[in-house]
Amino acid sequence: MPQGVFKKLEQDNTLGREDIMALLNLRDPADIQRLFRAARQTRKRVFGTSVFLYGFLYFSTHCRNNCRFCQYRRANTGLERYRKTMPEILRAAGEMARAGVHLIDLTMGEDPQFYRSGFLPLINLTRAVKRETGLPVMVSPGVVPDTAIEGLAAAGADWLACYQETYNPALYSTLRQGQDFEPRMAAKRTAVRKGMLVEEGLLAGVGERIDDLADAIAAMQDNPFDQVRIMTFVPQPGTPMATASEEPASGAGRLTELKTIAVMRLAMPDRLIPASLDVDGLDGLRDRLNAGANVVTSIVPPGTGLAGVAHKSLDIEEARRSVALVSCILKDCGLETASREQYGNWIRERKALRHKTTIGAA
Ligand code: SF4
Numbered sequence: 001m002p003q004g005v006f007k008k009l010e011q012d013n014t015l016g017r018e019d020i021m022a023l024l025n026l027r028d029p030a031d032i033q034r035l036f037r038a039a040r041q042t043r044k045r046v047f048g049t050s051v052f053l054y055g056f057l058y059f060s061t062h063c064r065n066n067c068r069f070c071q072y073r074r075a076n077t078g079l080e081r082y083r084k085t086m087p088e089i090l091r092a093a094g095e096m097a098r099a100g101v102h103l104i105d106l107t108m109g110e111d112p113q114f115y116r117s118g119f120l121p122l123i124n125l126t127r128a129v130k131r132e133t134g135l136p137v138m139v140s141p142g143v144v145p146d147t148a149i150e151g152l153a154a155a156g157a158d159w160l161a162c163y164q165e166t167y168n169p170a171l172y173s174t175l176r177q178g179q180d181f182e183p184r185m186a187a188k189r190t191a192v193r194k195g196m197l198v199e200e201g202l203l204a205g206v207g208e209r210i211d212d213l214a215d216a217i218a219a220m221q222d223n224p225f226d227q228v229r230i231m232t233f234v235p236q237p238g239t240p241m242a243t244a245s246e247e248p249a250s251g252a253g254r255l256t257e258l259k260t261i262a263v264m265r266l267a268m269p270d271r272l273i274p275a276s277l278d279v280d281g282l283d284g285l286r287d288r289l290n291a292g293a294n295v296v297t298s299i300v301p302p303g304t305g306l307a308g309v310a311h312k313s314l315d316i317e318e319a320r321r322s323v324a325l326v327s328c329i330l331k332d333c334g335l336e337t338a339s340r341e342q343y344g345n346w347i348r349e350r351k352a353l354r355h356k357t358t359i360g361a362a
Contacts, residue, residue, distance in 0.1 A: 002031045007174030009038055015267040020214045023263045032259065039262035039292030045267045047294050050338035051321055051330055054103045054138070054274070055096030056306050059084040062107025065142070067176050069206060071236035071312070072109045078238050082305065086125060088231040090132045092304040097133035100323040101299055102343040104135055105161070110142035121146035126187065127155040136347055137198065143183050146190045153194035158347055160191035166208055168217040174204060192224060195354055197347065199227040204255045204260060206233045213260055217267055226350050227272040227295065230260045232279050234310040258291040265292030278308045281315035282325055287334045296326050
């Protein structure tokens with residue numbers, strides 16, 4: 001069975017859902033290494049050896065929601081939260097830009113303050129970060145009203161990131177308790193209509209089956225998401241899933257994350273696929289790059305008081321989530337940091353494709 005799908009890859013490089021299932025189900029270590037090799041070859045064919053680097057700026061850890069997997073959930077009253085001021089945000093963004101990232105990712109929980117008083121401060125913040133750094137900006141705000149997305153697009157936001165985490169409706173409603181599936185998809189459609197690029201994301205190790213991952217990858221293939229990711233769930237203190245295993249019987253967990261990165265690369269060769277520093281820090285970067293990722297995310301400068309998501313503090317104050325150390329790992333993997341011009345060109349070309357596509361209903 002694996003031989004058939006590998007042969008198909010050699011011949012036409014298009015993967016249907018059954019092929020995706022076959023690849024996700026690989027168990028033999030030699031087959032898995034073959035999968036990773038095929039993913040690296042595809043990355044090289046489409047993107048060469050250049051990798052993009054994203055600075056992660058989690059500026060508000062307040063949230064109105066109660067996602068079961070997330071330590072920033074509203075009900076976690078034991079958590080110390082922050083909301084950074086505009087000067088603090090601009091200082092951190094400027095530092096990331098000087099260090100050499102290609103993009104600033106402005107992330108927040110669904111901070112109730114914005115829902116009470118409007119999203120103008122978020123829009124102004126986006127404009128100011130773009131002006132301060134001269135870099136493309138991704139905004140990861142959760143589900144916000146269409147008028148806010150329109151304002152973000154008008155302020156120059158290049159990307160909207162908004163993750164479903166799973167395409168299994170029952171699992172979705174367990175994970176994202178009290179939130180509907182469709183408004184998250186609708187936010188992405190609005191962003192596309194406004195000319196923004198869109199990132200979609202999945203969680204591994206939260207009770208999903210291989211079928212669920214295959215369904216999600218097939219859905220991602222059909223939608224014009226420009227960046228697609230998967231991250232392994234890390235159990236968080238103060239949540240209902242605090243004691244959940246990271247490696248459940250389904251085989252989900254880090255190996256599933258790596259296999260899924262590789263399958264995403266083969267199924268969607270032209271999309272950006274992140275290797276996050278947020279799950280295993282710098283030590284986990286090599287494996288994710290070797291599985292076919294071509295973006296490094298969650299670069300966070302020390303001394304700014306900024307947190308990560310899956311791991312609040314892993315490698316941050318040790319200055320291990322840095323452009324310099326990431327660049328060393330890239331070199332070891334036969335890769336290199338892209339130029340700013342390369343990233344700017346990729347964004348321009350990708351946005352040009354936007355006019356031809358729309359996101360279908362989930
Ligand atoms: S995942 Fe996002 S929306 Fe859900 S609780 Fe955490 S910060 Fe809030």
